[in-house]
Amino acid sequence: MRYYIVFISLFMLLLQSCSIDSEEAINVYSGRHYSSDEVLFKRFSDQTGIKVNLIKADSDQLINRLTVEGENSPADLFITADVSRLSQAANLGLLQAIPNEVVEDQVPSNLRDPDGMWVGLTKRARVIVYNKERVNKDELANYEDLTDFRWKSRILVRSSQSHYNQSLIASIISALGVDKSRDWVSGLVTNFSQEPKGNDRDQVKAIAAGIGDVALVNTYYLGLLLNSANSEEREVAEQVGIIFPNQGNRGTHVNVSGVGLTASSSNRENAVKLIKFLLRTDSQEYLSSENFEYPVNPDAKWPELLTNWGTFKEDSINLNSLNKFLPEAMMIANQAGWK
């Protein structure tokens, strides 16, 4: 009998932990793992008295969770670090429109969904970095140039499993069409100096080690490397220069991390307040200074490092179309042997 009592009370305790918080709160599912976001959420709570509850996980799996939970989902906002995941969520009917008037004065229209399903928070550019001694900067202007014979066995890039590479290929398909993109990818693969492996930082280190001369990386990781606590890492990062590709034509491929309002949100008003807060100039400047991402709000000032890299023209294709080309991009990469 005693055991039953203990068992039942334990069970009750567990059930109790399942009860829902009734205080005013917004529930956020986020695919961004940065502590800077949490700092901003806390600021928001301090200013408004609205609590922000957070679950951070892989964005693909959060989409799954939203799908399975359906209308019972507790989430109000969905944040990801990769725009194609946001359009995926929108296509699955997991998001609802954010009223246009809320964000139009804070975010340029190419960084928002035309239907208002999502709005950008920050930008990252996928750029070419090169060894300053071994590479003449003038030899390289476009992504397309990387297939040139002179780069044979000199190019470094991580696996095509990376969202960033998938989005880049998708952007190329959108600009050049499927056939030319296939040529581009196989030309690129022919010029690889080694099998794709490691992360973006490793590509920069491989340049320093002399494995290759140019690499495709996100500006954001180069910023982290330049500000590393390890002096050797900083030195490695300083050996490379940065090229913003395709300045004479469509512009550099930019990926956006952004936020959407979930279809199931029971707390729209407060959720929209948080979105507006994250897009405010001061929040944007904070995110940018912590993570070396580019702010989406044109009024926000850039941190010194980004200013030094200079302004650049962005590829202004509709970011939504990237999602459409994603499967094609993967097939091309697989067939060309880009691991």
Place this chain on the structure above:
Amino acid sequence: MKNIFFKSFFSPWVISVLIITLLISMPILVIFSGIWNEAGDFWVHIRTELVPQYIRNTLILAVGVSIISLIFGVNLAWLISNFDFPGRNFFDWALIMPIAIPAYISGFAWAGILDYTSPLYTFLRNNFGWNTGQFLFFDILSISGAIVIFSFALYPYIFLIAKAYFDRQSGNLFEASASLGRSKMYTYFNLALPMARPAIAAGLSLVLMEILNDYGLVKYFGVDTFTTGIFSAWFAFGDKSAAMKLAVYLMVFVLFLLIFEKMQRRRLRYSGVSEGKLMSRIKVSGFKGWLITFFSIIPFIVGFAFPFLQLVYWSFDTWEQFLTQGFIRLLTNSFLLAAISALIVMISSVLIIYTLRLYHSRRLKLVSVISTLGYALPGAVVALGLLVILSWTENFFIQHWGLRIVITGTWFGLIYAYLVRFMAVGYQSVESGSEKISRSIDQAALSLGAGKFRNLWFNSLPLLRASIISGFLLVMIDVLKELPLTLLLRPFNFDTLAIRAFEYASDERVAEAAPAAVMIILAGLMPVLIINRLIGRTKI
């Protein structure tokens, strides 16, 4: 057979085991049901372009890791259990320590030790002009690198289960063997090893399942395995049914292996050696003794010391930041969750295995084996099955009783998830221990009028003690390290050490991830030390 099953169907033991195993199997069965889904447009591409290559890589990885981890795991368990050599008492627990480091963290750490900007490489380059490319000595980001990392991260599964077995092995047989003039080598290879087969197979199956479910390490190392294929199909191609099909193939493969191994084994008898005198350790000194010491030190250094020191080194710069982020809370969350889950897994395992001992039912056995498959699947796939079951339950409550309950994102849901995930670990440990206990012991107790519960409590549990303890330890450490399920199914604002480490590591900030990783390892070492004490006492 059949009659026994029908008669026993209403036994409370059988019924409770059926309930538990079905509860655990449900999310797995949800995934199984995916085999009937119509796959999307990319199925042919996935099957022809990706799968063959991925299967090849997975097999290379599996064979390589099996060989190395068996060599170290089994031999060391035998040596530690039976011989006294310089440093034996240290290695007795130190050799378990690598298990506290998640494989992907060990991978990051080793890449850090050998990479271009590491202190070691920098030193050798600047002073002696060494240049061996991006990495020192050899390119660790490769399939052979992955084999080494996995082997030395996972061999403790074999070591621990085999040692729990050898420690309880009767000395009579070996004395008989010696008195017949057989050498120790002969005894080891022809008596001890074949008899320990259930234990070794249990450990090895855990190692293999760990390799199959890993995504973090293989992704970083650029090794595309079968799991890569599942993720690629699911997320890059957005073809969930293709992904589920692949997951089912994976499960069928594992199920086949498990059943095949058991059928192979059925011909042999393993029980009947647990009673009688335990062996006392033989002292080995001099050159031979130091040779064993050297052999023991390799896995300790590769699997633990070096990666751990690298993490500590990284932590020097990032320690303060970690301490200001509420790490006490992280520690208690991680520990409580691990302990409670491990307890529940072990209770379920003992209940299932004991019931299987009492009622030999093949069908019951099959359900039990299915309930262990959650360990072989990538966490994200298990999570999907769980999400479906959990929200189905929630909807059921709302529709039928108008009761709004929340399980997803609670402790309850999380513990259930771990039960589904780690059942194999508890099950394999207890089962390998149970096979060694003669059935005549049960029969004697029951025929003398002891109740089934009394027999379990006073008879089986004490005999199973070492296996239960090592199983508990393994599950606890596994939960401490677990990532995908915790990440997705945790309550709001809930963090564990593994999550904190992962968040930074996945963002290429390994140095910032290091303090949390160090804490996971320290937290994992505590049960290692305590429990090793407890097991240690069974030996004279």
